[in-house]
Amino acid sequence: MNIRTALAPFAIARRRLRSDPLFAAALFAATAATAFLFALVPQVFGRMAESSLEETVAGANALERNVSIAGAGAIDAAQGEDPVASVVVQGDEHERRFPARVQEVTGDGRASVETSRYTILTPPGEAAIPGTTRYLTLRFLEDADEHVKMVEGDAPTDAAGPVEPPLGDRTAVTGLEIALSQTTADQLSVELGDRLFIGPAADDPLVRNIPLTDRRLLAVDVVGILGAREGDDAWLRESRLGRAAIRDTETMRFIFGYGLVAGEEYNELLAGVDPLPLRYEWRFLVDPEAVAAQDTGELASEVRQLEAAFGQTTFGQRLGLGVRTGLGRILARHEDDRQAAQAVLAVGGIALLAVALSVLGVLAALAADRRSEAIALLRSRGGSLAQTLSVQAVEGLLVAVPAGALGYAAATLAAERSPELLPGLLVAGIVLAVGVLLAGAAVGTARRAVVPGRPDEALVPRLSPVRIALESLVVIAALAGAYLLRRRGLSSEGGFDPYLAAVPVLVGLAAAIVALRLYPLPLRALAWAAAPRRDLVPALGLRRLSRSPTLAVAPLLVVLLATSVGVLAATLAGTISVAQDRVAASDLTPLDTGTLDVFRVGIVVAGAYATVALALAPVLSARPRQRDLGYLRALGLSRRDALGLAAYELVPPVALALVLGVVLGLTLGYLVEPGLDLAALAAGEQAALRPAVAAPILLVAGLVLVTAAVTVLTGAAAARVNLSRVLRMGER
């Protein structure tokens, strides 16, 4: 095949589309709408997952959320005006060892230095507080100035100098200035201006290994009362400077207070505690928004790398460094929630995709029907099967590519996100499917069309062995899938099983196949029963219907599938909604509420696809109907009878499709529910499956109205048929 031969289908397909703008518009609209929908849902899901993660991270407490590098030791003071700068620089060095994604989600480190726990000694001559032990730990916090202010007195400085010991010991003790919150001061029974002598608490692990003779007192002057700056109450609470912790036993009360020292006192601090080590911590604040923007799987992996690189924290109980963060646990928890929501949405999404593709398939069948003469002509003019089908495929692609691009662009704009791979792949798949469906739907016509004028529509099609085998395969796959879904559940390691997620579709298809094979039997029985009546219309309508080729009833299979998907969505949405109502709104993430909303929208979308299929049903069978009605009108069939005939042809199969669809939808709910973790979408609250009532009734009522409208329009069109034109067509 040379290039010209290969390009021939483009030229022909382009002309065909221009000559049939109505079909082109219908295919464009259906493809664009489908592309929009399936490009939007993953993006909305992505946004919901990000919001959910952002909220989970932001809602976690600071100790769990942030990354801390902590350890005990003695870092030399820096030369110059800021002796604690060496500690800050050490934090920068630690940060450089963070994996890239962890660096992206963490801000600059905030260094803190803390002494071991000290006991406040009662000065000689003063009465001790009975049954109470007061502990004081001195802390330097790099960002303290940003969050606290002195509400009374002065900020601590290095002005204290050596202090005379209280018990006449000759060795001077290191003096330090501190600031306390008013609450801490009150709890410790200390006042501004007090000088406290404190000694290392023997129960602190860092102190235990230091000989008693080396444990040195410190003298601390309370020079200031600190308070939180505006909006920094939480910071003050988390810094432990705001309030002392109190632990009561039966006989004793232990008060654990914290006092703030200044960075410029770092030299004195090092010297004063020696040989005791200091506890250092560099806390890196995690930005929830930055976490949400990351790939959670990769971030979780790098958090594990970080933990492996630094080792588990000893919380400063021993020398050496360690890391402490709950970010990995938060991510794992979120991932579990996301996978549960993804699995539930996948079930609905795949089912809806099947409905959408079946609607596009009906349009493809319509294209094959409308092009049947052109296909025959092309074949008889020497077009090969491949060339003929290429024309069909290219015709589909010429419409589907711009429609898909438009749908994708609109969805991306609506979701307010940058272009992503999965929605792009879905849209590409839909676009390709349109081309394949158009070509596939024409295979029979292209093969058969070489024998023009064969009265196909008069024959009841016989099933080929290949088709029987394929249909049996679908039924077996549906039954096996249903069994496995109930037994195993949908979620598996790292996502969901696509085969099991497609079980509702397979079961729907299996039910549709069985219905398609069986439905002519009751119709023939009804037609037989109606035959003795004087009124010709019921018997005629039912007989025509029972002999309809598969193509004519294809839209009704879409109605069946769409109704069952709508009812399934309504059942799952109802169940999730009941469970969510039982938990506090604050416990629900955007993923939980968003998934419920997606299911509710899914009901409407299923209804919309069913409406399109219903509208296409009479169009697909228009040609044989017009010819038959032409003959019947010529024989004296009234316009009213024509309307009745249209009703007999459309109403019974639609009613059957709706009833089967509702039953199937409810059955699918019971079938898939054990395999889905719906409780994960309601903060763990379990709810028994709740068959939806209102939504299916509304859905069915809407479709009944659509059917009535389509019937009236079909009947009206049949009544207005141009007899001379149609009968002439019949001759052919």
Next chain:
Amino acid sequence: MSQIVCDNLVKIYKVADLEVVALQGLDLVVDPGELIAIVGASGSGKSTLQNILGGLDTPTAGKADVAGFDLTSLNARDRTFYRRRVVGFVWQQTARNLFPYLTAGENVALPLVLDGMGGRDRRDYAHELLERVGLVDRAAHHPHELSGGEQQRVAIAIALANRPKVLLADEPTGELDSESAEDLFSTLRAVNEALGVTVIVLTHDPLVSTQVNRTIAIRDGRTSTETLRRAELDESGEHRIIAEEFALLDRVGRLQLPREYVEALELERRVRLALERDHVGVWPDRARQRRRDGEEADGE
């Protein structure tokens, strides 16, 4: 060597549980460059024959050779090649011959596109073909802008596009007035003479036989008679057309008598044959006829 040879051709269609024998042992021989008509009533099997000769359908049994192609054993690929290069079609419905969304020129060029012919060559040849059918000035018109006769002439140009050896025309004048029909036959005769293409016109209209050199009548899926038409000079020196009708004898010696002969002599069931020196005589069964006449007299 003959262009078309059909020997004992059989075609059986299966419609639901019913078998319809459309061709029941048809024999046909056509030489290259002939212009013939195959005439038959509706249901006689002429459309089936056309589908088989056109490579659109396969025979159930028998032999069908066209231009060296054995139509009983072609695979899909060869069949496409055969339709592309060996046969051309003109159908009765003008709308079925042309793509409505292509101009006359583009319609003519389409088979060339399918065959991969280049742009300039294609345009030139399409132009030449339209010139041959006298429609070069209508090349840019769409089918709906052409009259019925013009559409059929464009269809002839399309059918000739890939230089076929055989042109099959199914009731080409069925939707035309007599003047347009005359024009169309002139065109068919012209291309037959100029290009040497074998032209087979399938029709139900016996008057078409005046337009062709040989007319083959088919009845009940078999060739029945053949009429040869030739021009002769009469005693006064003027041209006159002589049409002679022949009955066809198949390979095993079976003969189908023309219906009017059968009806005129009330031939039924069996006849008496007599071999003469230079012909075979056929007589009604007199004994049977006498017996029947006697029975009628007794009845009266």
